[in-house]
Amino acid sequence: MSDASFLSSQAPSQAPSQAHASPLPPRLNARVSVIIPAAGSGTRFGAALPKQYLDLCGLPILIRTLHVFEQTPCVDAIVIAASEDFHEHIQTLCTTHRITKLAAICPGGTERQYSIFNALNTAPILDSDVVLVHDAVRPFCTPAFITSLAEAAMERGSAIPGLVPKETIKEISSDLSVRSTPPRQHLRAIQTPQAFRRELLHSSYAFAEKQGFIGTDDASVVEFAGNTVFVINGLEENIKITTPFDFAVARMLLERS
Numbered sequence: 001m002s003d004a005s006f007l008s009s010q011a012p013s014q015a016p017s018q019a020h021a022s023p024l025p026p027r028l029n030a031r032v033s034v035i036i037p038a039a040g041s042g043t044r045f046g047a048a049l050p051k052q053y054l055d056l057c058g059l060p061i062l063i064r065t066l067h068v069f070e071q072t073p074c075v076d077a078i079v080i081a082a083s084e085d086f087h088e089h090i091q092t093l094c095t096t097h098r099i100t101k102l103a104a105i106c107p108g109g110t111e112r113q114y115s116i117f118n119a120l121n122t123a124p125i126l127d128s129d130v131v132l133v134h135d136a137v138r139p140f141c142t143p144a145f146i147t148s149l150a151e152a153a154m155e156r157g158s159a160i161p162g163l164v165p166k167e168t169i170k171e172i173s174s175d176l177s178v179r180s181t182p183p184r185q186h187l188r189a190i191q192t193p194q195a196f197r198r199e200l201l202h203s204s205y206a207f208a209e210k211q212g213f214i215g216t217d218d219a220s221v222v223e224f225a226g227n228t229v230f231v232i233n234g235l236e237e238n239i240k241i242t243t244p245f246d247f248a249v250a251r252m253l254l255e256r257s
């Protein structure tokens with residue numbers, strides 16, 4: 001694990017402009033940290049570099065994501081989980097772009113869940129009251145959104161953002177026949193950041209590890225451990241850059257702002 005003492009005086013970059021600038025929210029009366037899982041190989045994207053390191057309108061996607069947390073007053077520390085081949089690169093990027101809240105970089109795992117479990121065991125996270133987990137490839141969340149998730153998690157133990165799906169969602173069988181059509185008002189498309197009280201997230205991850213359970217998001221790990229997870233309204237522009245189409249949309253969002 002690296003510490004952040006390397007952060008010093010290289011030329012700073014311009015902070016990316018916020019699409020909808022609003023007054024910065026105040027600090028919470030709790031220690032809030034964020035884990036950024038960034039150990040994906042980006043194979044679905046088809047580029048030479050993992051997508052989190054690709055340039056998006058002049059800045060790497062990862063740096064755009066980190067800037068939002070850097071600008072959120074209630075966030076105290078950032079821990080990044082990444083392949084060890086990229087640790088030095090991340091340190092250099094964070095120095096260059098003045099990410100002063102970077103507290104540790106830990107090794108990634110073969111699954112997103114293992115990357116996060118590694119991060120949960122770093123000192124800055126063990127020292128936190130509330131932990132948010134946010135995909136490296138979602139650069140469009142905002143300080144106000146992050147703060148409302150952290151506040152809600154402090155109050156209720158958990159808060160995850162969800163949007164009512166625009167399309168009708170079908171459950172299908174392996175032969176592609178429709179098995180069921182769940183009512184849309186009972187469905188949510190879930191985003192990150194997902195926010196939890198630290199002990200709840202840590203104990204749920206430890207339980208899942210013991211049971212060999214792999215979930216598709218952090219909330220599913222907390223649910224698997226028998227806990228209730230609460231949803232708040234998601235943010236439409238908080239897209240996950242997964243495909244070249246998402247990349248084109250991200251570029252348009254930045255050009256519009």
Ligand code: C5P
Nearest residue numbers: 037038039040109110111112115135136
């Ligand atoms: O693969 P997917 O797009 O779902 O990845 C979501 C986030 O999890 C990305 O930020 C990716 O870098 C990260 N990830 C990780 N460790 C893995 C796989 C994905 O940190 N083994």
